[in-house]
Amino acid sequence: MLNHLHIVILAGGSGTRFWPASRRHYPKQLLPLAGRADEPLIAATVRRVAPIVAPENVWVSTSSTLVDGTAKILPRIERNRFLAEPVARNTAPCIGWATATIARSDPEAVIAVLPADHFIADEPGFCAVVERAVRAAAEGWLTTIGIVPTRPETGYGYIEAGEVISEGVHAAARFIEKPTRERAERLVADGRYLWNAGMFFYSARVMLAAIAEHLPALADGLSRIDRGAARGDEAAVLATVFPTLPAISIDHGVMEKADHIAVVPGSFGWNDVGSWQATWEMAHRDSQGNSLPPNSIAIDAHDNLVRDHSRTAHSKRWALVGVRDLCIVETDDAVLVIPRERAQDVRAIVDELKARGEMDRT
Amino acid sequence: MLNHLHIVILAGGSGTRFWPASRRHYPKQLLPLAGRADEPLIAATVRRVAPIVAPENVWVSTSSTLVDGTAKILPRIERNRFLAEPVARNTAPCIGWATATIARSDPEAVIAVLPADHFIADEPGFCAVVERAVRAAAEGWLTTIGIVPTRPETGYGYIEAGEVISEGVHAAARFIEKPTRERAERLVADGRYLWNAGMFFYSARVMLAAIAEHLPALADGLSRIDRGAARGDEAAVLATVFPTLPAISIDHGVMEKADHIAVVPGSFGWNDVGSWQATWEMAHRDSQGNSLPPNSIAIDAHDNLVRDHSRTAHSKRWALVGVRDLCIVETDDAVLVIPRERAQDVRAIVDELKARGEMDRT
Numbered sequence A, B: 001m002l003n004h005l006h007i008v009i010l011a012g013g014s015g016t017r018f019w020p021a022s023r024r025h026y027p028k029q030l031l032p033l034a035g036r037a038d039e040p041l042i043a044a045t046v047r048r049v050a051p052i053v054a055p056e057n058v059w060v061s062t063s064s065t066l067v068d069g070t071a072k073i074l075p076r077i078e079r080n081r082f083l084a085e086p087v088a089r090n091t092a093p094c095i096g097w098a099t100a101t102i103a104r105s106d107p108e109a110v111i112a113v114l115p116a117d118h119f120i121a122d123e124p125g126f127c128a129v130v131e132r133a134v135r136a137a138a139e140g141w142l143t144t145i146g147i148v149p150t151r152p153e154t155g156y157g158y159i160e161a162g163e164v165i166s167e168g169v170h171a172a173a174r175f176i177e178k179p180t181r182e183r184a185e186r187l188v189a190d191g192r193y194l195w196n197a198g199m200f201f202y203s204a205r206v207m208l209a210a211i212a213e214h215l216p217a218l219a220d221g222l223s224r225i226d227r228g229a230a231r232g233d234e235a236a237v238l239a240t241v242f243p244t245l246p247a248i249s250i251d252h253g254v255m256e257k258a259d260h261i262a263v264v265p266g267s268f269g270w271n272d273v274g275s276w277q278a279t280w281e282m283a284h285r286d287s288q289g290n291s292l293p294p295n296s297i298a299i300d301a302h303d304n305l306v307r308d309h310s311r312t313a314h315s316k317r318w319a320l321v322g323v324r325d326l327c328i329v330e331t332d333d334a335v336l337v338i339p340r341e342r343a344q345d346v347r348a349i350v351d352e353l354k355a356r357g358e359m360d361r362t
Helices: A039-050 A064-073 A091-105 A125-136 A181-192 A206-214 A216-230 A233-244 A250-255 A276-282 A338-356 B043-051 B064-073 B092-107 B123-138 B181-192 B204-213 B214-229 B234-244 B250-255 B275-284 B340-355
Strands: A006-010 A059-061 A082-085 A111-115 A142-147 A158-166 A169-176 A193-203 A261-267 A297-299 A305-308 A319-320 A327-332 A334-339 B007-009 B057-064 B080-087 B109-114 B142-148 B158-164 B169-176 B195-205 B262-268 B297-299 B306-308 B317-323 B326-331 B334-339
Touching: A006 A039, A006 A091, A039 A059, A039 A111, A039 A125, A059 A064, A059 A091, A082 A091, A091 A111, A091 A193, A091 A206, A091 A216, A091 A233, A091 A250, A111 A125, A111 A206, A111 B043, A125 A142, A125 A158, A125 A169, A125 A193, A125 A261, A142 A158, A142 A169, A142 A206, A142 A250, A158 A261, A169 A250, A169 B092, A169 B250, A181 A193, A193 A206, A193 A250, A206 A250, A216 A233, A250 B169, A250 B340, A261 B123, A276 A305, A276 A327, A276 A338, A276 B340, A297 B340, A305 A319, A319 B340, A327 A338, A327 B334, A334 A338, A334 B326, A338 B297, A338 B306, A338 B317, B007 B043, B007 B092, B043 B057, B043 B064, B043 B123, B057 B092, B080 B092, B092 B109, B092 B195, B092 B204, B092 B214, B092 B234, B092 B250, B123 B142, B123 B169, B123 B195, B123 B262, B142 B158, B142 B169, B142 B204, B142 B250, B158 B262, B169 B250, B181 B195, B195 B204, B195 B250, B204 B214, B204 B250, B214 B234, B234 B326, B275 B306, B275 B326, B275 B340, B306 B317, B326 B340, B334 B340
Parallel strands: A006 A059, A006 A111, A059 A082, A142 A261, A297 A319, A305 A327, A319 B334, A334 B317, B007 B057, B007 B109, B057 B080, B142 B262, B297 B317, B306 B326
Antiparallel strands: A111 A193, A142 A193, A158 A169, A158 A193, A169 A261, A327 A334, B109 B195, B142 B195, B158 B169, B158 B195, B169 B262, B326 B334
C-alpha cells in the first residue's frame, strides 16, 4: 500500500454504445463487457488497484441517479466514499470536488483518477505503471499515463512525451486533440506520441493550487462547498453550487495549461471498450472466431458475437447457421442484431427510441 | 353443407424444419406459421372447411402424443373425433382406419382428407375446388386435387391430368415421383401436370373396396379393429393391430394402383409451408421487405424475418441495423439465426441436438 494514496474512480458515464445492455440508468461501467464474464467493468477497476490501495481510500465519483446501482456492484466500498454529482459538469468540477473532499481529511493525499469503464489485460503491468505515476505525483508533478499506441487511432487524444524526468517518466510536451487519420499515422510513426487514456495522478495540494490558478471559478465553488461541509451542510450547498461550476474537462482546464505536467508511458493491454466490436475483440473466441453463450450451436458460422444480458435466469440455446460477423445482444426487453463492423451505429437505435418518445428503453 | 361429407385432417406430422418454434411434441401444424398471426395452421384448416361441413363431421387424425396439444387448439371439435394413432405407419393405415371408423356410423360417407399444415390464400376458391372434388368422389371416383404449378418445383410429386370426366374434373393419367430439375421444367412447360398436394376425396365404400383389393393386409387389420370396436374393445385391439399394419402411403398403396382415379386442378394460393423461407414469403412485409414483430426498429435492414414464438408474455423490442436476408426465431428456450436462403438447414441444428443427447430441445 502506498501512503496517502487515494483512488478516484470516474463512474458518471452513461454511454449509448452498448445498447440494449447499457441504459441511461444502467450504463456501460456496471456491465461485464470485457474480461471475466461475471465482473462488471467497474468491479474490475476496483479489483485491479486492490494491491496498492486500502479499500477506505477508494472513492467513486458518479451521478446521483447511478449511486444505488453502482454501490450494489461494489459492496466493499462504504457508502460515504461515493461522491454523487447532482448534475454532470464534465471532469474538472468532478475531479476538483473529489480532490477537495479527500484533502479535507488527508491534506497530504496523492490521488489517482481512473476511468471506471476500461479494460486492462496486464494487471501487474498496469499496477507497476500506476506506482511510477504515483511517485511522480508525490514529487509534485501533475501526471498522466500515456498508452503506447498500437494503431493510428483517430478516436483518442495524444500526448507528446518530452524530456525524461526520471526512469519511465517524461515531461508532457503537449496535448493533441483527436487527430485526422493522416496525422495519427505520423504521430504513431514518430514514436514520441502516446494515447491520452484519461488517467490522472497528482498530490491534492498541487491540483488545488493549479485549479486556483487556471480555473478560479471552480476554485471559488469548491471553497463554498468546503465551507458548507464545515458546517454540516454539504448536500444543500452542493445542489446549489455544483450546477454553476464551469463545465470543462480537466485536460482543457488544467493539464494543457499547467507547468509540471508529466506522462508515464504504459503498455498493459489497455482498451477503452468503445463498442460491441471491442467486446468481440477482447472475448475468448472459439476456433471459428465466435464468442457465444455456453452450449450454443454454431454450424458454418464465423466471427460472431452473441451476448445474453438478460437478468432473468434461463438457459436459452443459441443456434447459428451460416452467418458471419454478426453482433447479437439480448436483454429482457430488447434484442439487437447488427454487423460487428457497424457496432458504432447502435446510437441510431437509441436516437430512434428517443424520437419515438420511448425513453424507458434508452 | 354437403350431405354425408366428412373431413379427415391429417395432423400427425412432427417436422423439424420450424425449429425452434416446432418441437417433437409441438409440431408445425400447431403453430401460426402463415396467415393470421394468432391462428395455428390446423385451426385455419378447420376454419376453411366450416362453410361446407358440420363440426361433428370433422375428424382429426394425429399421434397419441399430440392429441392433448391439438385438442386444446381446436375446442369446437369433440374429443371423440380425434383419432389417435398409437404409432405412425404412414398415410394408408391412417386413412384406412379413419375411413373404417367413419363408415361404421355413416356407411354413405364421402370423405375429404386434408393435410393440417398447409396455407391457402384464396379460401372461397379452395372451397369451390373441394366441392367439385367431393362431387366426383360421390360419383365413385378416388379423387385428388392437383395444384396448378407456378414453378419447376422438385420437392413435390406430380399428377398427369388426363381426359376430362366432367367440368373441371380429369381422369388422373399417372402419378410421378419428385422429379429432377430438368424433368420438372418439362412437366411445368407441358401444362398437363399438377402438384400432388396430398388431398384425397372418396366415398368410404369405394376406398374400403380399393384397400381390400390393393392392400389386403391393411383391409384385414381394419376388420380386426372393426370387430374390436363392435365389442367395445377398440383401444386394446388398435394397440395390438396398428403397429402391424403395412407402413405405406395412400399414394403408393392405393391411388397409383386403383382405377377410377380423378384429379381436380386448383389454383388457390396453396403453399405447403415448408420452411421459414415460406413463412417470410407469405408474411406481410414492410417497405424494406422485413417481417418483424410489432414496434421493431429496422435501420438499413432489408428482407429479414424475425419471429417471436415465446409463450411467456413480453414485448421484446427488436432492433435490426444493416442486416439483410436473415431469419431469426426466438422461443422461451432457444434462438435461431440463419440466412433465409439456408432455412432448410435448420435440420442440422436438430441433428446436433440429438447428437448431444438433448432430445428435450428437439
